[in-house]
Amino acid sequence: MNSKPLNIVIATRESRLALWQAEHVQALLAARGHQVSLLGMTTLGDQILDRTLSKVGGKGLFVKELETALEDGRADIAVHSLKDVPMELPEGMLLACVMEREDARDAFVSPRHARLQDLPQGAVVGTSSLRRTVLLQALRPDLRIEPLRGNLDTRLRKLDEGQYEAIVLAAAGLKRLGLQERIRCEFDEAQMLPAAGQGALGIEVRAGRSDLIEALAPLVHQPTWLRVAAERAVSRAMGGSCSMPLAAHAVLKGEHLHIAAAWGDPEARTPLVRASQSGLATTLEQAEALGQAVATQLRERGAH
Structure with a gap:
């Protein structure tokens, strides 16, 4: 049964990747007859770039403002990278849809080296993820792991400026933005186990919005x-x-x-x-x- 056409406003961060994700959902919903617009927002996680996420409140910083827009009715749905979504959603919010996963693996990105094993002793590798830090330390205890914040383009620019010998990013984000040529290799999942939800998109709504849950059902994987x-x-x-x-x-x-x-x-x-x-x-x-x-x-x- 087709749900009746709705006017849907998507709350989204304004990074290039977040906009790609929101526009992807917008196109899928529009193809099913819904009127869909975007509400772009800058979150606290996008503003605080001088400290690691673990020190300033975690990945929830990327979703809080979007949830506020849902709560006060400025937006109907929020599209998130699922790995950024806190494990416990606020009262009155629910995960209405999980979409088909892109590549869940981590990507090794370096201008000069093809693989992690090729990095010289003591090379500087950039990541802000504690998960990636501990997995990299287990693979190469000699490396210097340095913090790396900012959106995807900022991270790649810092690498190109020579601040790091290599950086580790989610393969999914690079592929979604057509930047797969930057990937030197994907880590084997056994070597670098991905984060929970990595590569998958989740759509959050206010609880009780059965009209939206029905409209999103065809997007569920x-x-x-x-x-x-x-x-x-x-x-x-x-x-x-x-x-x-x-x-x-x-x-x-x-x-x-x-x-x-x-x-x-x-x-x-x-x-x-x-x-x-x-x-x-x-x-x-x-x-x-x-x-x-x-x-x-x-x-x-x-x-x-």
Whole structure:
């Protein structure tokens, strides 16, 4: 059944990648007969660029203003990179749609070196992610990991100016903006386990907007939703925020889901802790239960 045409306002950050994501959703909804416009906003996360996210309040800084626009009725839906969405949504908000995932892997980007292994001893690598920091330290303890903030174009400019030998970015963002030629290689998922929700888009609405939930239903990709539900459950059970050095990535084959997670100490005083679990996942509840089981294993092995 087609939902009746709606006038939909999308709240979005104004970075090039966020606008691409919002325009992508706008085009899909417009193709189904809806009138869709964008409300561009600058979030606190876009404004504070001199400190790492973990020190200024985490990735929720990228979604708070968008949620305020939903609450006060200026916007109907907000399109997010799911890895930026806090594990607990505010009262009265819900995740109405998870779309098909782009590449979930991390990308190695460097002007001079083809792979992480090729970097010289002590090379400077840029990332603001604690997850990437601990995984890079496990792969190459000799590297100097330095903070890297700003939108995608800013990060690439800092690399090109020579501030870093290499940087690590989400492959999905580079591919969505047509910048895949900047990717020297994608990290093997076993080497650099992605963040929960990486590469997937989520759409947030006010609870009770059944008209919007119905309009968004054709955009839902259930296999992706099952995978990210398991990943986000690990993070939620660990008290997850972007100030936690945690990776979680799920793979779905038929009705069988395999989820792997890793936790590391940013000071590198203890080795990486890994855990995994497999099982049937035909519902979000089953997927979340697998994620919770992995979090329990991590804690039993010393993650905190």
